[in-house]
Amino acid sequence: MKIVALSGSKVGSKTKTAMNYTVKSLKEKHPGADVTLIDLADYDIQFSDGRNYLEYEGDTNFVAQTIMEADIIMIGTPIFQASIPATLKNIFDLLPINAFQDKVVSIVVTAGSSKHYLIAEQQLKPILAYMQAQIIQKYVFIEEKDFYRNEITSDDVLFRIDRLIEDTILLAETYRKIREEKESAYGF
Amino acid sequence: MEKYRIDPSKGLEFGLYTLGDHISDPHTGKRISAEQRIHEIIELARLAEQAGIDFFSVGESHQEYFTTQAHSVVLAAIAQATSKIKIASSSTIISTLDPVRVYEDFGTIDLISKGRAEIIAGRASRVGLFDLLGYDLRDYEELYEEKFELLLEINKNEVVNWSGQFRAPLNNAKVIPRPTEGSLPIWRAVGGAPASAIKAGYAGVPMFLAMLGGPATSFKRSIDAFREAASQSGYNPAELPISTAGFFYAAETTQQAQQEYYPYINEGMKLTNGRGYPKQHFAQGADPRDVMNIGSPQQIIEKILYQHEVFGHQRYIGQMDFGGVPFEKLKKNIELIGTEILPAIKKHTAKK
Numbered sequence: 001m002k003i004v005a006l007s008g009s010k011v012g013s014k015t016k017t018a019m020n021y022t023v024k025s026l027k028e029k030h031p032g033a034d035v036t037l038i039d040l041a042d043y044d045i046q047f048s049d050g051r052n053y054l055e056y057e058g059d060t061n062f063v064a065q066t067i068m069e070a071d072i073i074m075i076g077t078p079i080f081q082a083s084i085p086a087t088l089k090n091i092f093d094l095l096p097i098n099a100f101q102d103k104v105v106s107i108v109v110t111a112g113s114s115k116h117y118l119i120a121e122q123q124l125k126p127i128l129a130y131m132q133a134q135i136i137q138k139y140v141f142i143e144e145k146d147f148y149r150n151e152i153t154s155d156d157v158l159f160r161i162d163r164l165i166e167d168t169i170l171l172a173e174t175y176r177k178i179r180e181e182k183e184s185a186y187g188f
Numbered sequence: 189m190e191k192y193r194i195d196p197s198k199g200l201e202f203g204l205y206t207l208g209d210h211i212s213d214p215h216t217g218k219r220i221s222a223e224q225r226i227h228e229i230i231e232l233a234r235l236a237e238q239a240g241i242d243f244f245s246v247g248e249s250h251q252e253y254f255t256t257q258a259h260s261v262v263l264a265a266i267a268q269a270t271s272k273i274k275i276a277s278s279s280t281i282i283s284t285l286d287p288v289r290v291y292e293d294f295g296t297i298d299l300i301s302k303g304r305a306e307i308i309a310g311r312a313s314r315v316g317l318f319d320l321l322g323y324d325l326r327d328y329e330e331l332y333e334e335k336f337e338l339l340l341e342i343n344k345n346e347v348v349n350w351s352g353q354f355r356a357p358l359n360n361a362k363v364i365p366r367p368t369e370g371s372l373p374i375w376r377a378v379g380g381a382p383a384s385a386i387k388a389g390y391a392g393v394p395m396f397l398a399m400l401g402g403p404a405t406s407f408k409r410s411i412d413a414f415r416e417a418a419s420q421s422g423y424n425p426a427e428l429p430i431s432t433a434g435f436f437y438a439a440e441t442t443q444q445a446q447q448e449y450y451p452y453i454n455e456g457m458k459l460t461n462g463r464g465y466p467k468q469h470f471a472q473g474a475d476p477r478d479v480m481n482i483g484s485p486q487q488i489i490e491k492i493l494y495q496h497e498v499f500g501h502q503r504y505i506g507q508m509d510f511g512g513v514p515f516e517k518l519k520k521n522i523e524l525i526g527t528e529i530l531p532a533i534k535k536h537t538a539k540k
Contacts, residue, residue: 049325051315054462068462096463183467188446
């Protein structure tokens with residue numbers, strides 16, 4: 001199973017820190033999994049101009065293709081100006097309609113204020129649903145106070161991330177079985 | 189309709205089209221040479237003519253996994269190899285070509301073929317050719333509109349006075365050779381959506397409507413929008429032919445047709461578009477109300493007749509060679525078309 005952990009911002013360290021832990025924990029619990037961490041801060045990605053994702057060059061092409069080849073995408077996002085960052089929205093804009101069909105997507109949110117809790121629910125999930133993702137409904141919401149010097153200091157947060165990973169893998173495996181069963185019934 | 193060389197009394201025209209894709213057969217992993225693929229396309233047109241098929245067209249795609257970039261050259265070879273079948277481009281990407289050169293080419297193909305050439309002008313669904321041929325993707329819409337207008341202008345007048353944004357002006361420019369009947373049927377290629385169909389209606393030109401899959405009644409909205417827009421712009425919709433285009437594959441039974449064609453469509457789409465064809469949608473395609481003409485000859489006949497009833501169109505063209513389908517299978521399809529499908533369609537749609 002191919003897993004992409006996406007750190008959706010070029011700003012700050014919290015989302016990156018959360019995704020680093022997510023990847024570390026994923027690898028420990030699922031040593032066989034093919035995990036790629038994409039931190040958008042490491043890439044030079046152009047804005048979507050509407051072309052098919054295969055037709056982009058360089059970093060843009062690499063990131064779009066890697067995401068499209070994944071079975072699971074764990075998205076880490078900060079909240080900026082009461083929304084998801086433009087860098088993350090641009091990734092969605094680069095991809096085709098229904099890009100997340102047959103993919104499981106789960107969410108880790110970092111935020112400066114607890115007042116941002118519902119933003120992923122109201123702004124990120126509708127995008128993922130439109131793109132046909134199988135969404136892990138419960139996401140992990142992490143606040144400023146849970147970080148200290150690029151580490152997560154709250155065991156509760158670590159436990160919640162671990163549970164998110166379990167739920168993500170469980171849904172992906174289950175969904176794959178359901179899909180295989182359904183597709184074999186078509187007879188073509 | 190006459191202007192577009194269509195005689196409605198003869199019933200629905202049936203054609204085949206290829207995008208000229210050049211893809212390995214997913215069953216064997218082997219890809220034939222570009223030379224062989226091009227020769228097979230020419231041979232396919234010849235066999236189509238023998239089977240009584242009305243129309244054959246070739247598209248241009250400037251990207252990996254395609255081989256008919258110089259589609260007008262391939263069409264010239266087909267013109268020489270055949271004598272009755274209508275031949276056209278599906279599509280010519282007019283946005284990134286010079287309409288004068290396109291007209292010279294197709295005027296010549298019309299002379300070689302003795303009056304059988306047509307142009308279907310499109311805008312490209314993939315955009316690699318903008319870089320390749322030196323155009324800016326940001327001019328996508330305007331390049332198409334301006335050059336399509338110029339193409340129509342050249343078709344109307346042998347001597348052209350014209351100026352625009354994307355090409356040097358033409359002052360009393362004579363564009364020759366002229367086609368056999370003085371002008372060519374020029375169609376506007378339209379994707380599924382009504383918004384695109386309306387533009388063909390505004391221009392009062394015939395429309396080629398691409399339909400991958402979905403209920404016929406959904407595509408009917410685009411056809412209605414086209415006719416309404418044409419009417420509002422002062423054209424008579426009854427004089428503007430409509431053609432539809434979509435997947436086609438016949439085998440003894442519908443299940444066999446699905447089994448045979450699905451891997452080609454799925455793998456071919458993965459390579460050219462980056463996403464396969466969802467099985468659920470493909471399965472639904474067998475429904476009599478869906479436009480995907482994949483099935484037994486009887487099922488295809490019923491579907492095409494149903495579509496004709498809904499659309500009232502003049503031509504249908506099918507794409508059966510997508511994704512590396514081996515030539516033997518294509519020949520088998522042509523045989524089923526010629527012996528079973530075509531006679532039934534003509535019988536039911538020709539005006540006695």
